[in-house]
Amino acid sequence: MTAKHFVLAAGGTGGHMVPAAALAAELTRRGHRVALITDPRGSRFPELFDGIQTHVLPAGRFQAKRPAGWLPAAREMWRGRALARQLYRTFKPAAVIGFGGYPAFPALLAAFAQDIPTAVHEQNAVLGRVNRLVAGQVQAIATSYDKTERLSSRFADKVHLVGNPVREAVLALRTRAYPLLEEDGIFRVLVTGGSQGASILSKVVPDGLAMLPVQFRRRLQVTHQARIEDIDAARAQYAEHQIAADLATYLPDMPEQLAWAHLVIGRAGASTIAELTAAGRPAILVPLPGATDDHQTANAREITRVGGARTIAQSEFTAVELAKQMQKLGLDPAALENAAGRAKSVGRPNAVGDLADLVESLDAPLVRLPVGAPAKPKAAFA
Template identity: 60%
Template sequence: MTSHTPTGASRHYVLAAGGTGGHLIPAFALAAELHARGHHVALITDERGAAIPGKPDFLTAHVLPAGRFGKNPLGWPAGISAVLEGRAMALRLFEAFAPSAIVGFGGYPALPALLAATAAKLPSIVHEQNAVLGRVNRLLAGRVDAIATSYDKVDRLKPKHAHKVRLTGNPVRAEVLALRDKDFPAFTDESLLRILVTGGSQGARVLSEVVPDGLAMLPPALRQRLQVTQQCRAEDLETVRARYANHDIPAELGTYFEDMHERLADAHLFIGRAGASTIAELTAVGRPAILVPLPIATDDHQAVNTREMVKAGGARMIRQDAFQPKELAKQIQAMAMNPASLANAAHCAFNCGRPDAANDLADLVESMSGIDLMDVIRIGEGAHRAAQATTRPHAATRKAAKDAVNHGSDA
């Protein structure tokens, strides 16, 4: 893993991200890297994002109106109005903060900031965490200078924008990245099999319903060696605890684990959803997984996120409609009955990791303001543009905001 010392050229950068962990975790990681290089960084997000845990102390959050475009056309005028208001506020921030570049991480809160960057003729980048280009990033693809991706292949990316693509990977938290230098936990025919189970607020229930019964169906020689840590919804805790007790399987349950990175370090196998940050952390550390994509994820992006890791042999994917106890037991048995198979899957997951993502993304960001770029990133012509204070007519921004309606109801 490479790291860079401060360049001596202190600059200002603005990061813009939706208010979910999937958008903000990589934004925080980039902010930390830019800060370490001696730059000043500000964040544009929504109220959820400003309150989310993990924000670095040095990072000032600015809450801007973003607007959302749902399926009901009656709500579109309000969404467009909010985007325009957010754009105006972002322009005032840019005038005061004088950023050298704007970086968007997807989600509707990034839209006003990136539209303002276009209006002010500031260099701009979007970072896509998923293997499918998100709706806001699709809307902005033609306007930005570069599109940083987390996967070598990204669906819904138009060929005419391919020259803007830079493969950087998806930055992860520093405490997770530090685990990459540690060996996969020893696993033998006699040792414990430590399983980590997590799911987001929308996904934990199906895991709570299926995983305990699936683990109970494993052969006795494997079932008797289980040690489970599982994140559950508060309302499901007692039910899940009773299921594990009935199966005589040791399990530690909780609604939230502050030391999740330590639990990931100890885990031999992960079972859970396939969000972008989850995949990035599993591959950064090298942990085999059984992934159950959230079926209502926009553009089925969680299923597409699993493509690289599954192809490499580091994970198995089970669609939710097929995620039944018997199928789960079958897949666990295939991975864990032979210790060498599990270790090999861990190695395959490790090889999918992109541990230099934060560094490479920071290199790309710096290149937009005239600082030399590392050879690992390709830069297209016209990427280095000087920041100017001029603005464009509101009509162009109004049209872009209306175009968001045609890209669907979620970012």
């Protein structure tokens, strides 16, 4: 296949950046050249985009409760669009792919102005605001769940269920067996609140684990990723309860931590769900209540429905409730291993390949696919 140039545009959170990085790696492996457009937050993930030229462009953020900031945001957005157009004149992309977040918006606007083929990828089970804004103009909408809320049926002809790409190191866990769990052996718990941590987990988890029967509690080995402002208090709680725990504000070896985990306690961000289902790890999920459009609750539904996770609303996430759910899961190794298999059953291990196939085909004839069909386009969208 002829080598092409592609621009990926992603907002500066891990949920947007990780799948963009996975696609960048796959397209590069196929011989293409990739450029990234992001914001200052996205430039803090350099390890994800080694060897990829990165452009930090202005992108205003429109906040409903701050109308006074709309005009400055519009100016920034328009300035980002102008800079993106300059980039496209020299880089000449075959297509521009947005991964959500406001930094993707000016990049896509510039592509529309220059008639460059476009697509968006939605990581969550609710179509994000920027992706909703551009859904009518892009050639393809790649989704991660079999049902995506806030996605109009008017766009059914260009929707492709591909899944949410994960890092190669996480995908490799799919071929590894669930870690052996003996009735009197070490029980490894991974606690993670995503790239920003989660204060509620640091406050509740140590006390919840302390309520477990003493024989179970002594088996625990906890790895806990916490916010910097919470880590000392959480460490003191674990020590007070005599629970073996390693705490850090960042876990660079997350795939290896996931490999050895018998149970994950965490938020329900898109990347977390994608990694749990790729690796096949059971979880207790506490969706972030303030997430836009409550998308984390929607993200958790599929894995919970099949029995791969238990979801607890943050308002109900107490030490007592956590201890109750832990005992139901942890005291039955066979049930835990079964839950791991159920989590894996809804994983989409071919996500990055299917997304790359779709992206490569954007400037070629594409076939009209039914909603949820694998991304193997061959003829034109309507």
